[in-house]
Amino acid sequence: MSVRPPIVGAALWSAVMKNADHRCECRGACGSKHDPNRRGRQDRCPLENGKHISKKGEVVLIAMPRDPIGEGDFAIAAQLPARRLAAMCPPCYDAVLAKIRKAEKALPPQDEGLFGTDEFVVPKARTRQADVGAA
Numbered sequence: 001m002s003v004r005p006p007i008v009g010a011a012l013w014s015a016v017m018k019n020a021d022h023r024c025e026c027r028g029a030c031g032s033k034h035d036p037n038r039r040g041r042q043d044r045c046p047l048e049n050g051k052h053i054s055k056k057g058e059v060v061l062i063a064m065p066r067d068p069i070g071e072g073d074f075a076i077a078a079q080l081p082a083r084r085l086a087a088m089c090p091p092c093y094d095a096v097l098a099k100i101r102k103a104e105k106a107l108p109p110q111d112e113g114l115f116g117t118d119e120f121v122v123p124k125a126r127t128r129q130a131d132v133g134a135a
Contacts, residue, residue: 003060003061005017009063012063012082012085013063015082016063016082016085016086016087017049017061017063017087019082019083020061020086022048022049022087023044023045023046023047023061023087024044024045024046024048024061024087024088024089024092025044025045025086025087025088026044026045026086026089026092026096027043027044027045029095029096029099030045030091030092030096030099031095031099032045032091032092032095034046045089045092047059047061047089047091047092049087056090056091059089059090061089062088062089062090063085063086063087064085064086064088064093065084065086066084066085066086068096068097068100
């Protein structure tokens with residue numbers, strides 16, 4: 001493949017790409033046409049490292065957690081072993097991230113925190129001129 005590994009984490013990225021055979025491992029999680037239940041019976045994304053796609057240029061695969069919701073933050077992906085990372089092309093990666101963000105926004109807000117916040121409530125400011133000047 002003509003794609004060079006990233007400067008940081010090159011050994012981990014190379015191991016993930018070798019396990020994936022330098023091909024995107026998305027099997028329909030992004031909602032694209034390479035879903036095995038759709039027509040064409042393609043079970044995996046056809047994009048490979050270094051392959052040229054129109055208007056986007058050369059594909060550079062991204063190593064992301066296989067279970068992005070269970071693994072938490074993507075910043076810890078560099079600390080995971082290669083077997084827990086998957087190779088994803090940028091279009092599939094973006095689509096999966098968009099689905100995760102949409103699901104996070106649909107969650108109800110957290111009602112109670114760990115600590116009480118009553119002491120941090122600021123009373124509403126007075127707006128009448130007579131009240132502002134009085135000390």
